[in-house]
Amino acid sequence: MSPASDATSDPLAPDAAPPAALAKTRPFYWSVRRELWENRSVYLAPLTVAGLGLLGFLFSLHGLPHAVRAAKVAAAASAALPADAALAKVAARAAGSLAIPYDFVTGVIFLAALAVAIFYSLAALHGERRDRSILFWKSLPVSDLTTVLSKVAVPLVVQPLVVFVVVIPVHLVMLAMGTAVLSLNGLDPSVLWTHAHLLKIWLTLPYGLVVLSLWYAPICGWLMLVSAWAKRTPILWGLGAPLGLCLFEYLAFRTQYLWQLLLYRLRGGFAEAFTVGGEGRVPINGPEQIDLTRFLSLPGLWAGLVFFVACIAACVWLRRRREPI
Amino acid sequence: MTCIEARGLRKTYGKTVALAGLDLTVDEGRILGLIGPNGAGKSTALQAILGLTQYDGELKVLGRNPWTERDRLMADVCFIADVAVLPRWLKVSEALDYVAGVHPRFDRAKAEGFLAKTTIKRASRVRELSKGMVAQLHLALIMAIDAKLLVLDEPTLGLDLLYRKAFYDSLLNDYFDRSRTIVISTHQVEEIQHILTDVAFIDRGKIVLDCSMEDFEARYLEVLVGPEHLAAARALKPIQERQLFGRGIMLFDGVAHEKLAALGEVRTPSLADLFVAMMGAEAVQPQGAAA
Numbered sequence: 001m002s003p004a005s006d007a008t009s010d011p012l013a014p015d016a017a018p019p020a021a022l023a024k025t026r027p028f029y030w031s032v033r034r035e036l037w038e039n040r041s042v043y044l045a046p047l048t049v050a051g052l053g054l055l056g057f058l059f060s061l062h063g064l065p066h067a068v069r070a071a072k073v074a075a076a077a078s079a080a081l082p083a084d085a086a087l088a089k090v091a092a093r094a095a096g097s098l099a100i101p102y103d104f105v106t107g108v109i110f111l112a113a114l115a116v117a118i119f120y121s122l123a124a125l126h127g128e129r130r131d132r133s134i135l136f137w138k139s140l141p142v143s144d145l146t147t148v149l150s151k152v153a154v155p156l157v158v159q160p161l162v163v164f165v166v167v168i169p170v171h172l173v174m175l176a177m178g179t180a181v182l183s184l185n186g187l188d189p190s191v192l193w194t195h196a197h198l199l200k201i202w203l204t205l206p207y208g209l210v211v212l213s214l215w216y217a218p219i220c221g222w223l224m225l226v227s228a229w230a231k232r233t234p235i236l237w238g239l240g241a242p243l244g245l246c247l248f249e250y251l252a253f254r255t256q257y258l259w260q261l262l263l264y265r266l267r268g269g270f271a272e273a274f275t276v277g278g279e280g281r282v283p284i285n286g287p288e289q290i291d292l293t294r295f296l297s298l299p300g301l302w303a304g305l306v307f308f309v310a311c312i313a314a315c316v317w318l319r320r321r322r323e324p325i
Numbered sequence: 326m327t328c329i330e331a332r333g334l335r336k337t338y339g340k341t342v343a344l345a346g347l348d349l350t351v352d353e354g355r356i357l358g359l360i361g362p363n364g365a366g367k368s369t370a371l372q373a374i375l376g377l378t379q380y381d382g383e384l385k386v387l388g389r390n391p392w393t394e395r396d397r398l399m400a401d402v403c404f405i406a407d408v409a410v411l412p413r414w415l416k417v418s419e420a421l422d423y424v425a426g427v428h429p430r431f432d433r434a435k436a437e438g439f440l441a442k443t444t445i446k447r448a449s450r451v452r453e454l455s456k457g458m459v460a461q462l463h464l465a466l467i468m469a470i471d472a473k474l475l476v477l478d479e480p481t482l483g484l485d486l487l488y489r490k491a492f493y494d495s496l497l498n499d500y501f502d503r504s505r506t507i508v509i510s511t512h513q514v515e516e517i518q519h520i521l522t523d524v525a526f527i528d529r530g531k532i533v534l535d536c537s538m539e540d541f542e543a544r545y546l547e548v549l550v551g552p553e554h555l556a557a558a559r560a561l562k563p564i565q566e567r568q569l570f571g572r573g574i575m576l577f578d579g580v581a582h583e584k585l586a587a588l589g590e591v592r593t594p595s596l597a598d599l600f601v602a603m604m605g606a607e608a609v610q611p612q613g614a615a616a
Contacts (some may be wrong), residue, residue, distance in 0.1 A: 031427070038415075135377070136412065
């Protein structure tokens with residue numbers, strides 16, 4: 001087969017038949033894939049951290065039989081003396097310690113993904129201008145809106161999905177390793193399954209990821225806007241501009257409204273989503289304590305989302321006008 | 326059919342005037358060379374045509390407004406901005422996947438066919454390819470798109486002679502088919518002179534010469550004037566006179582061939598010589614210098 005000769009076989013009848021490759025194109029889908037080709041850290045960073053977490057867990061396994069025995073003794077003692085509040089506390093803590101590695105691994109995988117998302121957002125619309133590849137991307141029939149949406153989907157949709165997809169198998173491997181160690185030590189592994197409260201984590205995790213995505217969307221939008229606008233060092237503008245404004249407000253008016261607003265945005269996500277009543281004091285203890293209605297009726301959430309949409313609209317506007325740097 | 330229609334195109338960057346009322350009409354099936362000194366507005370004009378920059382004035386490309394309809398226009402228009410715009414992290418196979426995924430008129434088998442003639446490996450990343458290979462890859466992607474208009478802005482900048490020659494050869498042999506339109510801007514005027522059907526000189530944001538190559542060959546003539554005819558030749562008002570190996574070479578605009586034949590050997594001037602004659606000293610700079 002010689003495609004090149006096909007091309008020239010009938011040069012005077014170019015409109016005779018469209019090329020066979022006229023399949024339905026999917027610009028958004030391919031644009032997201034393109035982002036993942038360029039930014040493999042989106043999944044490699046959480047995977048690496050998960051691997052390290054598993055390795056650490058492996059080394060900690062020698063202490064597991066002891067912890068399980070302690071939990072059993074404490075539980076038995078507490079059962080014998082149900083009136084003793086202090087003993088009940090000790091028993092609860094001993095049982096809870098079995099769940100700590102699972103929470104910890106979930107947390108570090110989330111943090112790795114968060115770090116990648118921040119750096120990704122800051123580079124998203126800056127890197128293509130710096131390496132001039134924007135001229136190649138713009139030579140293809142993909143609108144600026146599609147491009148910007150595909151880029152914003154990476155930190156807000158793909159990244160949370162990656163966390164979810166990585167965390168669950170990691171938990172299962174940890175559970176399997178724990179079970180094996182307990183069985184080898186002649187202990188009943190079922191205690192692990194009941195006390196590691198994995199089901200709770202698994203049900204809370206998707207909720208948490210969605211809610212945090214929504215809550216932190218305005219920050220992502222701001223960082224993307226800076227990446228679309230800044231000529232150089234978007235990280236400096238992204239972090240420096242808000243802090244500079246806070247400082248200005250404090251020096252000029254001796255007020256800290258902006259600073260409070262920033263702190264609320266940074267800390268509020270976890271406080272509103274994962275503590276009882278959103279007060280930031282008592283952490284929720286499972287999916288049954290999730291109050292989605294309260295979260296969804298927070299004015300802060302919606303104000304943030306409005307800001308996010310404005311940032312994304314500005315990104316589209318800027319991408320159309322910005323030239324390579 | 327008209328492919329590009331520009332009327333009074335204007336664009337300024339701050340106080341710098343890049344386009345000062347540029348008029349240009351390019352018909353379907355032509356190969357136009359857009360030639361001008363650095364800073365004359367070539368790239369700005371091409372960017373306006375491609376919907377990459379805003380402008381004042383009227384501009385229609387394939388009947389569309391490029392600024393407001395870039396994404397739709399790009400289904401029918403291809404461009405190579407220069408050799409260095411393919412992202413360095415991109416794998417060859419990914420480039421094929423992506424263009425096939427987003428471009429309705431991309432023929433993947435054709436692109437694979439072009440690549441099969443090169444030494445480019447599917448698994449290579451752009452950063453691992455030589456500059457010439459990157460140009461080959463970009464050209465393979467572009468030529469597999471059934472586009473109506475191809476815009477090339479310094480497509481061979483920094484490539485060695487062999488790659489430049491191969492680039493234009495495959496463009497002519499494997500791509501151009503008389504219904505497509507090609508607009509090329511380059512400093513390497515000599516290399517493209519023989520493939521052009523039309524030429525436009527641009528200076529200070531305006532078109533100063535716009536003619537077909539037939540008109541160019543009929544209108545401009547170069548004479549190697551023998552010493553005995555110097556005075557007679559000068560009386561015919563050459564637009565340029567230079568010395569080469571002791572002989573005078575004069576460039577005439579619109580003087581009949583028979584008249585000139587009496588003065589010495591008559592030949593078609595190169596575009597580069599006419600360019601130098603028309604643009605004057607400001608245009609004298611090394612060929613192929615970065616834009």
